[in-house]
Amino acid sequence: MPAVSNPKRTPLFRLITIASSGMGSFILGLWGLRFGFGDGMAGMPAETMAGVIAALCALAAGGAALSFFAGVDESAAYVFQETHFDKLTGLLSRQAMVGKIAEAASGTIRTGEPVFLIDIDIDRFKHINDAIGYSQGDELICAFTSRLTENMPEDAVIGRIGAGEFAVLLPDRQIRGSIERLIEKLINEMMEPYQLQTHLQSVSLSVGIVAMPKDGVDPVLVLRRSNLALQNARASGIGNWSVFNADMGRVADYRQWIESELKTAFDRGDFSLHYQPQLDLPSRRIVGYEALIRWKHPERGMIPPMEFIPIAEETGMINPIGEWVLRKACSDARYLPEECFVAVNISPVQFMTRDFVGIVREVMESTGIKPSRLELEVTETAMMQDRDRAAAILEQLAEMGISVAVDDFGTGYSNLSYLIDFSFGKLKIDRSFVSRIDTDSSSGAIVSTIVGLSRALGVGIIAEGVETENQATLLRAAGCEVVQGYLFGRPAPLKVELGEARSAFGTHEPARIVSLQ
Incomplete structure (x- = not known):
């Protein structure tokens, strides 16, 4: 300090x-x-x-x-x-940064030289801190601070303004090249894993940028706008950055509304599950269904998952919502053909909770679903938050007979060594590769590589986002025979004909499904 x-x-x-x-x-x-x-x-x-x-x-x-x-x-x-000064890192405190922003604002008004305020936040830091413990959380923050300082110009003003949030003041004259290039390089460097005393810790970042005097000169306003840009970046996915624009105020108001409505929606029963079929291409036979959550608000109608899931993760509401999804999907499985499994998405926050395996076990016991009929989809990012803990969780799930699919494979963690350490049963090729397989040779090569990797590891393979027959043909030619996408069916609610539906448990005859509309 x-x-x-x-x-x-x-x-x-x-x-x-x-x-x-x-x-x-x-x-x-x-x-x-x-x-x-x-x-x-x-x-x-x-x-x-x-x-x-x-x-x-x-x-x-x-x-x-x-x-x-x-x-x-x-x-x-x-x-x-x-x-x-921040006790842990020695960086400027939030109060001190407000003063520095005011000084920079005065200077930029006088000279006209742009000054950038860069808001950097470690995604889901609270949940990482809870999972690895406060001592190692402090160690992570110190390592993050050192790397941030190393990757910034010497005269940059750096402060810690939240638990996992940092602010950087950077005059335009100190930037070599463009601000965009600097931020891209910074994100790549900062998202490399951190070696802590007990394990290798991965993080993802979101970054928001404002430019003074264009975006304001009042310190409180500038900080608020940099955070709005940060939240906009976070909504776009991991490792993203965003520059403030005037529309972000409306976006912030909408996010606040969602946050305030989530608990009410859960208690009121606004959520439902839609199911999308997964097919075996050679036989065109349905082998499973992915359960996808939907929120229908009584006044605003359908709220897309990409809009409310990130907020649910930030607020902790993802845990009760995620458990409800798991329980509902396992209960609905009795109405599906017995040879079909049900796939359930697991949030990174949900996956790393201390009692996750116990919750899964209790849900299976209460619903009576066979382990072979349940598949959990977990992203690479979720598994890399704490490799040792993730490996232990995956091992316990494997011992229970539950298959785990690595969702969005190829879009997250770049070091494939984790594939050797973790117990999982399937790789799921991300839709971003599938959508370009018939127009981009690189995407086709990546798909073929992932298929070859799955064979070498002895695990299953599935591709999502298939929308055309040509994509399906190319996937099959590459060796991927299980697919999912609009070509074969959109997500739809499960409807069972009352009086004729029978549970699939204890019988070889499938339950009768009226429609997946």
Whole structure:
């Protein structure tokens, strides 16, 4: 932590103040004992006596005053240190950053030179902190701070303004090249795993940018707008950045509305599940269904999952919502053909909760679903938050007979070594590769590589987002025979004909599904 330079706090100065105060008091006391005050000093001229006493009193009082004001000054310096610097990292505090932003705003108004405020936040830091413990969370923050400082120009002003949130003030003249290039490089560097004492920790970032004076000069307003840009970046996915624009205020209001409505929607029963079939291409036979959550608000209608799921993760509502999805999907499985499984998406936040495996076990017992009929889809990012813990969770799920699919494969973590350490049963090729397989040779090569990797590992493979027959043909030619997408059916609610539907458990005859509309 930076020290506050102050000559009045040195040991020499303290010694002088104490000595002067003590010496004056001591000599004055001896004088009184030796000569007495009053009659014992009668032979001394009054002027001399008054002068001696006044001098000794002044010496004592001066030393005491110096000591007092040194203490006041030291207390003020301590308060300054506590309020202007972050204890853990030594970076500027939020309060100090507000002052620095005000200074930068004054400068940019005077010179016209743009100054950028960069808001950097570790995604889901609270959940990471809860999962790995506060001690290792502090270690992660310190490692993050060191790397951030190394990747910024020497004169950049850096502060810690939240638990996992940092702000950087950067004049345009200090940027070599464009701000966009700097941010892209920064994100790539900062998202490399961090070696902690006990494990390798991965993180994802969201970054928001404002430019003064164009986007404002009031420090509080500028900070708010940088955070709006950050939230906009987070809504776009991991590792993204965004520059503030005026429309983001409306987006922020909408996000706040969603956050306030989530608990009410859950209690009111607004959520439902839609199912999308997964097909075996050679036989065109349905082998499973993916359960997808839908939210129909009584006034605003359908709210897309991409709009409310990230907010549910940030607020912690994803845990009760995710458990409801798991329980509902396992319960609905009794109406599906017995040879079909049901696939359930698991949020990274949900996956890393301490009692996740226990919840899965209890849901299976209460619904009676066979382990072979349940598949959990987990992203690479979720598994890399804490590799050791993730490996233990996956091992327990495998022992229970539950298959785990790596969702959005190829879009997250770049180091494939985790594939050797983790127990999983399937790779799911992301739709971003499938959508371009017939127009981009690189996407086709990536798909073929993923298929080859799945064979080498001895795990299953499925492709999502198939919308055309040509895509399906190319996927099959590449060796991927299980697919999912609009070509074969859109997500739809499960409807069972009452009176004729029978549970698939304990019988070889499938339940009758009226429609997936």
